[in-house]
Amino acid sequence: MIRQLLIRHRHGYRHAVYRHAVYRHAVLGAALLCAVSAPALAEDTILRLSETATVMVAPDQLTATLRAEAVAPTAQDAQKRVNEMMRDAVASAKKIDGIAVSTGGYNVWRAGITPADRNERWQAGQNLTLTGKDPEAMLRLVGDLQQKGLAESGLGWRLSADAERHAREEATKQALSGLRGRADKAADILGLTFSSFREVRLDSVTPPPIMPRQMVTHSTMAAAAPPPTAETEDLPVSASAEADIVLKPR
8 A cells, every 4th residue: 555655656746747847848948939039020120211202283273363342322332333243243254164153252341431531431342253274264254354343352373173183192102202212222221121111101282372463453453454464383292201111131
């Protein structure tokens, strides 16, 4: 009986020693794996770069802003004259294909009394905005409306939504291409190689309209016979790209 107990004890001890040895080997293997993996991850280099590209695009849309104004002894009379001027102007504009018409900015106020005129006066005014892609038709219409008493307060070129979108896409493409080129050059200098883009951020800038003409007064436009002119020039459309770039050893 005692001999059997001793044999069982020895077998249990050997089994415990074996399990302990296996556990130690497992822990050692995991530690070696971490020791090998950690330097490999640490060898990646993160490079942060930004690039901006600009393309020049010819504007394809002309926008004109005109204003109808009238002064009268009463607010009703001033508004009536403005309403008539705007009705005729809108009707004339809508006869021409390809011209978008919008109105807004209606104001009525009591005009100040001057030493020369002590009578009560009211002034009314409303804005008219015209947009089109045919410059000849646009300028001819603006000239006709000027002769009818409307004052031009703004005339300028801009990009249509489609033209701006295409230009922005091209600028973004150039910015990304430039970003990749700079990444390759930086990697070559550092003795590394390009691996991937980890994060990319894109941005774009909307070009301002060209306003070649200054604001003019109603009296000046009433005396002007020829239509206005609007020379165009290319507009810049910019896009920028910023990225975190992963570089690896060669």
